[in-house]
Amino acid sequence: MAENWWHPEAVAARLPALRVRSAVAAALRAAFRAEGFTEVETPILQVCPGMEPHLRVFATEMEDAFGEGRAMRYLHTSPEFAMKKLLAAGLPRIFQFARVFRNGETSPTHHPEFTMLEWYRAGADYTALMDDCARLLAAAAGAAGREEVTFRGVACRLDAEPQRISVPEAFSRFAGIDLMAALADQDAAEPDPAPLAAEARRIGISVSPSDRWEDVFFKVMLEAVEPRLGAGAPTVLYDYPVCQAALSRRKPGEPRLAERFELYAAGVELANGFSELTDAAEQEKRFLADAALKRRLYGTEVPIDRDFLDALAFGMPESAGIALGVDRLVMLCAGAENIADVLWAPVV
DSSP: OOSOTTSHHHHHHHHHHHHHHHHHHHHHHHHHHHTTOEEOOOOSEESOOOOOTTOBOEEEEEEOTTSOOEEEEEEOSOSHHHHHHHHHTTOOEEEEEEEEEOBTOOBTTBOSEEEEEEEEEETOOHHHHHHHHHHHHHHHHHHHTOSEEEETTEEEETTSOOEEEEHHHHIIIIIOOOGGGGOOOTTOSSOOSHHHHHHHHHTTOOOOTTOOHHHHHHHHIIIIIGGGSSSBSOEEEEEEEGGGOTTBOEETTEEEEEEEEEEEETTEEEEEEEEBOOOHHHHHHHHHHHHHHHHHHHSOOOOOOHHHHHHHHHHOOSEEEEEEEHHHHHHHHHTOSSGGGGOSSOOO
């Protein structure tokens, strides 16, 4: 998008896509209200922006009225912690269209400030969210008047029933790799990368001796698995290794996996959801591991949200939650190739 994004000709060129954006947002809101959800709003400024080690964040100082007291605050990468506190307060079904921030992310499918649709169901697991996604994609397609979408040559009918495939099954089907054999230690925050690296090399994926297990995992995902997802119909990719699911609970009967899934359409990742981890002690353990990894890799850290851990200990109910990238969904529904084409105004 040109610097003069506000120029009448530039706005006129985006207006068809922006009208699709408004129609899709209205349809999504209507779908949630029909299911008895309450729309909430939580602060963008947070004590902790999120613990994901690889996300870069925006930081600022908060002052009191006299400019004396100062406290570090961050623009959140997700409204997750605040919304889960509302679950602990007793709200059973909530959703939010949140402005979220991730530093250093600019590409045709990334923007440093973007819109995330996040929702939670108390008393449910991740399978309920999978059903939600199918309904919401169909509602968005109907609002846009475009059931079939195409992105970079991959076509997908958004109103089709999503295909469901587990991560181990996807690795086996698309890469010929036995992922579970590379996860012998169920409690390892950092599994030994050697077995998975050997399999990656076998199928022609370049692996560095310094690659960690998750580095190899993502290389296989990006080169062999993701290009096959969301073609024809949306794809739900579920049951991730625990080391790739810091906020989700372990899968009963298979402790090496967690009840997490991602949603794809036309090769585009749209959403990330899971059955929530509600054990405060286990969550703190995972947060500490993430903080240590962030320090080691990037020399930075953010504080743990102790208030969130208190909410878990107080009694956040068994629940499921998910975040969906609204801008990416609108891109598909509008036939846009760049996220900037579906924004009313970009960050410049």
